[in-house]
Amino acid sequence: MEIKVEIIKRETIKPSSPTPPHLRCFDLCLIDQLQPASFISLLLFYSNNTDHPPLTHVKSAEISHTLKASLSETLTRFYPLAGKVKDNVSIECSDDGADYLEVQVNCRLSDILEQPERKLLRRFLPKEIDSSCLLLVQASFFCCGGMAIGVRVSRRLADASTASMLIQAWAGTALGSGEAVLLPEFGVASRLPPRRELSATRSVNEKSAVSRRYVFDASKIATLKAKAASGSVPQPTRVEAVSALIWKCARTVSRPSKLVQIMNIRKRVVPPFPESSFGNLMCLFVAKTGDRETELQGLVIELRKGIEAFTENYASKFQGDEAFSVFGESYKEIDNLYAESIHFIGFSSWCRFPLYEADFGWGKPTWVTVGDLVHKNFIVLLDTRDGGGIEAWVTLSEEDMALFECDKELLEFASLNPRVKN
Known part of the structure; x- marks a missing residue:
C-alpha cells in the first residue's frame, strides 16, 4: 500500500503572552554562533494503547488544539524560539511564532514501526517554508488512532539538551504539570559572549x-x-x-x-x-x-x-x-x-x-x-x-x-x- 501523508492544516503558533520589551533582543552565545544553519530533528511516536482513552475516540482536532494551546504557553517561556535571527550575534524576539502542521496518514502506526526507514520517517517531520523560522512542529495522525509529533528546532539556539528541555516543558504544559518542569535559564551569553567578527555559519548537505x-x-x-x-x-x-x-x-x-x-x-x-x-x-x-x-x-x-x-x-x-x-x-x-x-x-x-x-x-x-x-x-x-x-x-x-x-x-x-x- 502506498503511504500518503496529507496536510490538513498549517498555521503559525504565537506565544500566549507577548515578550516584554526588555527581552526583545536575545544575544547568542559564542557556541551558538559556531553552529551550522540547520535543524535538530526529533520524532516521538504514540500508540493507541489501552491505558489511556483511545485516540480513535477523540477527534484529532481536539488533540491538535491541546498541542497548539500548550505550545503557545511554552513559547512564552522559550521566547527566543518564536523570534527571528537578526544577525550573527542576536535573535529578534518578535513573537513571530512557530510553524505548525497537522497531517493525516492513511496507514496504521504499526506499519511504520515494523521496519522504520529513514526516507519514510522524514515525511513525519515538518517541511521548512520560511527559512527564518526557528521552530517547526508537525502532528501526524494515523488511521489506527496512533500519532507522531515531529519537531525541528534551529541549531543556532538549541543543542540536544535544550531540545529535550523544550519537549519536556511542552508535554508538561499539555498534561497540566507545567509548573513541575525545568524552566530555561538564559544567562549563557553573559559568560560566553558572542564575537561580532565571526562570519555566519554554513549549512551542511551530504546527499550521498x-x-x-x-x-x-x-x-x-x-x-x-x-x-x-x-x-x-x-x-x-x-x-x-x-x-x-x-x-x-x-x-x-x-x-x-x-x-x-x-x-x-x-x-x-x-x-x-x-x-x-x-x-x-x-x-x-x-x-x-x-x-x-x-x-x-x-x-x-x-x-x-x-x-x-x-x-x-x-x-x-x-x-x-x-x-x-x-x-x-x-x-x-x-x-x-x-x-x-x-x-x-x-x-x-x-x-x-x-x-x-x-x-x-x-x-x-x-x-x-x-x-x-x-x-x-x-x-x-x-x-x-x-x-x-x-x-x-x-x-x-x-x-x-x-x-x-x-x-x-x-x-x-x-x-x-x-x-x-x-
Missing part, C-alpha cells in the same frame, strides 16, 4: 550519505561492556562501549583514525552551568588512535582519555577570551580534518535525556528517534524505551555502508533495523 538503524539490547551491551573493560577503564559506560565498537567496525571500512565526540559541558566546566541553561553548551573533543590500535579495549581507553583531557585542560577556561580560544582551537581542528580529507567518525549521544517521559496526556511515547541525518561519517545514539539499550543511527557513504552493515562483530551485538516493540 545513507543511514542505517542498529539496536543494542541491554543484555548485549552488558556483554559488550565486559569485553571492552580493561585495567585502565574497568567499567566503561554504555555509550563508550557502543561507540568503541562502531568505531572499531568502521575502521575496517574507511579506517577512521580519529573519533570526534560531541560532549554536553554543562556539568563539566568550572563553575558549572545550570542544567536548564538554554542554548548550545557543547564542545568537541577528538580521540586519536594509531593504525595498529584495533582492539576494543584500546579504543575505549582513547575515548576516556579524550574526556579526561578536556576536563584537565579546559574545564576552568569557559569565560570570555579564554573560552573563545578553547572553541577556536576545537573547531579549527575539525575544519582541518575536513580540509585534509582525514578519515574520522563523529558521535553525538542523546542518551539519558528523558524523551521517553514526554506525556502530553495520552501516554508516554512508544518510540523516540532522530529525524534528518545529513552528516556523513556521523552517528547519533539514543536510549531504547526500556532505558537499558541503545539505538544507533549510523550515516556513512553508500560504498562504506555496503561493507559496514555486513560486519560480523557488529551484528553479534546489534540488530539491524528491528521492529519497534509496540
Whole structure:
C-alpha cells in the first residue's frame, strides 16, 4: 500500500503572552554562533494503547488544539524560539511564532514501526517554508488512532539538551504539570559572549550519505561492556562501549583514525552551568588512535582519555577570551580534518535525556528517534524505551555502508533495523 501523508492544516503558533520589551533582543552565545544553519530533528511516536482513552475516540482536532494551546504557553517561556535571527550575534524576539502542521496518514502506526526507514520517517517531520523560522512542529495522525509529533528546532539556539528541555516543558504544559518542569535559564551569553567578527555559519548537505538503524539490547551491551573493560577503564559506560565498537567496525571500512565526540559541558566546566541553561553548551573533543590500535579495549581507553583531557585542560577556561580560544582551537581542528580529507567518525549521544517521559496526556511515547541525518561519517545514539539499550543511527557513504552493515562483530551485538516493540 502506498503511504500518503496529507496536510490538513498549517498555521503559525504565537506565544500566549507577548515578550516584554526588555527581552526583545536575545544575544547568542559564542557556541551558538559556531553552529551550522540547520535543524535538530526529533520524532516521538504514540500508540493507541489501552491505558489511556483511545485516540480513535477523540477527534484529532481536539488533540491538535491541546498541542497548539500548550505550545503557545511554552513559547512564552522559550521566547527566543518564536523570534527571528537578526544577525550573527542576536535573535529578534518578535513573537513571530512557530510553524505548525497537522497531517493525516492513511496507514496504521504499526506499519511504520515494523521496519522504520529513514526516507519514510522524514515525511513525519515538518517541511521548512520560511527559512527564518526557528521552530517547526508537525502532528501526524494515523488511521489506527496512533500519532507522531515531529519537531525541528534551529541549531543556532538549541543543542540536544535544550531540545529535550523544550519537549519536556511542552508535554508538561499539555498534561497540566507545567509548573513541575525545568524552566530555561538564559544567562549563557553573559559568560560566553558572542564575537561580532565571526562570519555566519554554513549549512551542511551530504546527499550521498545513507543511514542505517542498529539496536543494542541491554543484555548485549552488558556483554559488550565486559569485553571492552580493561585495567585502565574497568567499567566503561554504555555509550563508550557502543561507540568503541562502531568505531572499531568502521575502521575496517574507511579506517577512521580519529573519533570526534560531541560532549554536553554543562556539568563539566568550572563553575558549572545550570542544567536548564538554554542554548548550545557543547564542545568537541577528538580521540586519536594509531593504525595498529584495533582492539576494543584500546579504543575505549582513547575515548576516556579524550574526556579526561578536556576536563584537565579546559574545564576552568569557559569565560570570555579564554573560552573563545578553547572553541577556536576545537573547531579549527575539525575544519582541518575536513580540509585534509582525514578519515574520522563523529558521535553525538542523546542518551539519558528523558524523551521517553514526554506525556502530553495520552501516554508516554512508544518510540523516540532522530529525524534528518545529513552528516556523513556521523552517528547519533539514543536510549531504547526500556532505558537499558541503545539505538544507533549510523550515516556513512553508500560504498562504506555496503561493507559496514555486513560486519560480523557488529551484528553479534546489534540488530539491524528491528521492529519497534509496540
